[in-house]
Amino acid sequence: MIDTAKLSPSLQRLLEGIENNNITDSNRLVSLMKALKLNADDFNAYTFFDHSITESYGRKKIYEGENFVIFLMSWAVGDFTAIHSHGNTDWGGVYFCDDINHRLYQVENNNIELKDSSIIPAGTIVAVNGSLVHAMGNLSNKPLKSLHIYGSNQKISNANDFSRVYELEKNQIRTTDGAAYININENKCKETEVGLYTTKDTILDYFSIILPFYKKNKLNDMADYIEAVMKNPDLYFSSNKINCLV
Numbered sequence: 001m002i003d004t005a006k007l008s009p010s011l012q013r014l015l016e017g018i019e020n021n022n023i024t025d026s027n028r029l030v031s032l033m034k035a036l037k038l039n040a041d042d043f044n045a046y047t048f049f050d051h052s053i054t055e056s057y058g059r060k061k062i063y064e065g066e067n068f069v070i071f072l073m074s075w076a077v078g079d080f081t082a083i084h085s086h087g088n089t090d091w092g093g094v095y096f097c098d099d100i101n102h103r104l105y106q107v108e109n110n111n112i113e114l115k116d117s118s119i120i121p122a123g124t125i126v127a128v129n130g131s132l133v134h135a136m137g138n139l140s141n142k143p144l145k146s147l148h149i150y151g152s153n154q155k156i157s158n159a160n161d162f163s164r165v166y167e168l169e170k171n172q173i174r175t176t177d178g179a180a181y182i183n184i185n186e187n188k189c190k191e192t193e194v195g196l197y198t199t200k201d202t203i204l205d206y207f208s209i210i211l212p213f214y215k216k217n218k219l220n221d222m223a224d225y226i227e228a229v230m231k232n233p234d235l236y237f238s239s240n241k242i243n244c245l246v
């Protein structure tokens with residue numbers, strides 16, 4: 001256990017709130033987080049903007065309880081997650097410290113489709129459960145951050161274990177320990193399932209988000225492929241017609 005006296009005031013209040021209130025669902029967590037009046041600046045000490053360029057955003061674990069875990073995500077300019085679910089999370093919440101770009105997807109079996117594209121404003125607190133499939137990141141010109149809590153109703157601290165990462169550009173789904181990096185390293189993946197069904201609009205939007213990552217990492221074959229598909233989306237489906245969701 002961390003000595004909570006050394007933590008920032010907002011994090012200290014949050015930990016005491018979660019541990020004293022027997023949280024078992026996201027609504028209770030979100031109500032608690034709203035009542036605590038969290039201060040975004042209290043989390044500045046936990047930022048991780050200078051992460052490796054092979055990891056597509058800064059993901060820092062700042063507290064691990066008996067049945068929950070708290071991360072501070074740091075979004076340098078251009079940082080973004082891959083599309084992902086949240087594994088075994090029974091309850092959770094995200095506090096948006098800044099205005100953050102967000103994409104919401106609908107997933108049924110291996111069908112995935114973009115449902116909403118927005119900027120979630122600073123101060124917003126939203127619920128998260130295991131089946132939420134989204135992507136988020138920074139399409140602005142300044143660094144951003146957000147606070148993420150994932151909880152379990154069992155004694156499991158890494159509640160978002162077994163998250164799924166939807167790699168549209170590789171036509172596959174990865175199962176991970178909760179990390180949702182673009183082009184996630186094999187050593188963070190438990191299993192890989194091949195085959196996705198999606199739409200042109202979903203591909204065009206997502207490929208425009210992930211292209212800068214592949215270019216920055218000089219993964220030129222994939223960057224060239226992504227650019228070719230952005231010019232002619234039929235290319236994505238022409239090699240394997242069955243993955244076009246209509």
Ligand SMILES: [Fe+2]
Pocket residue numbers: 084085086134
């Ligand atoms: Fe997420």
